[in-house]
Amino acid sequence: MALKNLLLLAGDGIGPEAMAEVKKLIAAMNDTLDSGFVTDEGLVGGCAYDAHGAAISDADMAKAMAADAVLFGAVGGPKWDAVPYEVRPEAGLLRLRKDMELFANLRPAICYPALAASSSLKQEVVEGLDILIVRELTGGVYFGEPKQIIDLGNGQKRGIDTQVYDTFEIERISGVAFELARTRKNHVTSMEKRNVMKSGVLWNEVVSQTHKARYADVKLDHMLADAGGMQLVRWPKQFDVIVTDNLFGDMLSDIAAMLTGSIGMLPSASLGAPDAKTKKRKALYEPVHGSAPDIAGKGIANPIAMIASFAMCMRYSFGMVAEADRLESAIAAVLDQGLRTSDILSPGMTEVGTTEMGDAIIARFLG
Numbered sequence: 001m002a003l004k005n006l007l008l009l010a011g012d013g014i015g016p017e018a019m020a021e022v023k024k025l026i027a028a029m030n031d032t033l034d035s036g037f038v039t040d041e042g043l044v045g046g047c048a049y050d051a052h053g054a055a056i057s058d059a060d061m062a063k064a065m066a067a068d069a070v071l072f073g074a075v076g077g078p079k080w081d082a083v084p085y086e087v088r089p090e091a092g093l094l095r096l097r098k099d100m101e102l103f104a105n106l107r108p109a110i111c112y113p114a115l116a117a118s119s120s121l122k123q124e125v126v127e128g129l130d131i132l133i134v135r136e137l138t139g140g141v142y143f144g145e146p147k148q149i150i151d152l153g154n155g156q157k158r159g160i161d162t163q164v165y166d167t168f169e170i171e172r173i174s175g176v177a178f179e180l181a182r183t184r185k186n187h188v189t190s191m192e193k194r195n196v197m198k199s200g201v202l203w204n205e206v207v208s209q210t211h212k213a214r215y216a217d218v219k220l221d222h223m224l225a226d227a228g229g230m231q232l233v234r235w236p237k238q239f240d241v242i243v244t245d246n247l248f249g250d251m252l253s254d255i256a257a258m259l260t261g262s263i264g265m266l267p268s269a270s271l272g273a274p275d276a277k278t279k280k281r282k283a284l285y286e287p288v289h290g291s292a293p294d295i296a297g298k299g300i301a302n303p304i305a306m307i308a309s310f311a312m313c314m315r316y317s318f319g320m321v322a323e324a325d326r327l328e329s330a331i332a333a334v335l336d337q338g339l340r341t342s343d344i345l346s347p348g349m350t351e352v353g354t355t356e357m358g359d360a361i362i363a364r365f366l367g
């Protein structure tokens with residue numbers, strides 16, 4: 001059996017706490033199922049800055065490029081608030097995305113039945129929710145130039161970020177969304193702000209052209225991104241796949257996270273294009289949440305987003321669909337059993353910490 005090379009980048013704050021649960025799962029899978037995972041580890045974020053003065057070292061970057069898949073925890077925290085912008089913790093994640101060309105970020109928001117009653121929204125609004133946000137991840141205002149602060153010399157400064165999208169970037173991300181929609185409810189909603197932004201006008205045009213040329217069988221709607229945010233909270237079940245740019249995708253996926261009960265529930269996959277010869281794609285899997293400095297070190301972080309990110313890794317990087325399904329079912333079963341970390345706690349449920357939640361999911365998965 002071919003070995004499966006994983007690079008683990010746990011990062012800062014609750015990143016290492018959540019990653020510890022996935023490490024236990026990987027060790028258990030190797031022991032009992034002979035899964036053949038080989039892991040290496042590296043530093044990213046504030047811990048990498050402390051060690052090397054950079055948010056990720058060239059050596060760890062090279063390991064990420066060579067791995068079959070990268071598992072990423074979270075980066076950032078107040079300790080590094082004052083470090084120079086170029087080497088801030090988040091720069092490590094952005095470099096990984098850019099250098100690995102991970103243009104497609106899949107952020108599924110699923111409301112597990114056991115959590116429907118504990119959402120901040122009404123039960124009927126979120127019950128059975130299963131949507132997928134496809135976020136463009138290597139373009140837009142995150143990477144557009146110029147990006148700078150200019151001193152205007154009159155006591156004023158000017159901060160500039162630039163939103164840039166080329167046709168091929170919009171074509172390839174909308175292609176991913178249409179392909180995935182065909183495996184789901186066959187419905188894509190594209191979100192931009194064509195009423196204000198030129199890049200929004202182009203986005204709308206290219207998504208429509210791609211649809212007409214290659215995916216006319218898929219239902220396509222367009223929505224202004226601000227209205228999309230409102231509709232996500234009003235009646236999220238109207239959506240199947242949402243395709244949107246880097247910044248809108250960042251914000252809309254945090255909104256979608258709360259539909260599932262907590263940001264501690266939302267996994268993601270960041271994928272590159274398949275290699276022309278090997279068909280393998282570079283990939284990084286990470287929870288949508290951050291390093292949660294307010295709860296770091298307390299042993300109470302919800303590890304489900306990290307564990308579910310590993311399920312996505314098995315599905316998308318290794319074709320281990322049965323195992324991925326079983327892991328997701330184990331998460332659902334443990335929630336059905338009433339176990340809750342504090343972020344998803346509701347009356348009558350049993351509060352557990354990060355380790356107990358991880359142990360319970362692993363036991364269900366293996367049992």
Ligand SMILES: NC(=O)c1ccc[n+]([C@@H]2O[C@H](COP(=O)([O-])OP(=O)(O)OC[C@H]3O[C@@H](n4cnc5c(N)ncnc54)[C@H](O)[C@@H]3O)[C@@H](O)[C@H]2O)c1
Nearest residue numbers: 074075076077263264288289290291292294295301302343
């Ligand atoms: N992918 C990443 O590494 C990533 C993503 C988002 C934010 N960040 C960084 O993380 C730092 C903190 O950002 P923030 O506070 O805006 O966002 P955050 O996601 O870290 O936290 C927001 C809130 O959600 C809670 N939360 C998050 N994950 C949780 C979990 N697994 N279990 C329980 N509760 C959880 C936190 O306690 C906090 O109250 C910043 O430096 C930010 O740049 C990193």
Ligand SMILES: CC(C)[C@H](C(=O)O)[C@@H](O)C(=O)O
Nearest residue numbers: 076090091093094250288290
């Ligand atoms: C940490 C930060 C750079 C990142 C982003 O803005 O993309 C995060 O918020 C995310 O959602 O993955």
Ligand SMILES: [Mg+2]
Nearest residue numbers: 250251254288
């Ligand atoms: Mg975000």
